[in-house]
Amino acid sequence: DAKTTQPPSMDCAEGRAANLPCNHSTISGNEYVYWYRQIHSQGPQYIIHGLKNNETNEMASLIITEDRKSSTLILPHATLRDTAVYYCIVRVTSGYSTLTFGKGTMLLVSP
């Protein structure tokens, strides 16, 4: 699986959009970009994934650059409950594939 690079920490004001970047410059054509988050003392939670088109669900939006070498997870209106460690993971989904977690980004949402 390709390696990802994320900033160790970010701050965001409550109600504002949180934009979390991820670099994956060695991504292969058959690898998807997945985002998970881990709220303190809980197991990781799936957020969203995409291949090359932008994706949106009830939790977040995922913007993938045209060359697919980087992506941004957007939480449109961050709340205090969005404070968590966010993991960007590149993964081949055709067939069996495990998740390789990096250090992630610690997002702190403040009032």
Place this chain on the structure above:
Amino acid sequence: SAVISQKPSRDICQRGTSLTIQCQVDSQVTMMFWYRQQPGQSLTLIATANQGSEATYESGFVIDKFPISRPNLTFSTLTVSNMSPEDSSIYLCSVSRGNTEAFFGQGTRLTVV
């Protein structure tokens, strides 16, 4: 989605003893995995629990230390054997239905004293 129940949620154990952690899923799943999260660290895959056969262990993890069972498609156990303080971690069960996203249990917080 999948509802995953892990037991116990936490435990404090004496060194040299063993603890078995259970993972129960509310529906059949293809893949079951066990991860470890050491204090302040990210998650590390221990092994893939294979139904009806021996688990597949990642580098650095061995069956004698972390025996795993998976008797059916909804249940698995991980045993942490002959524990030492270095085994103090959160142990997480994860499941996946083939090529879909993975879901995680709430974890078992283990402290070895």
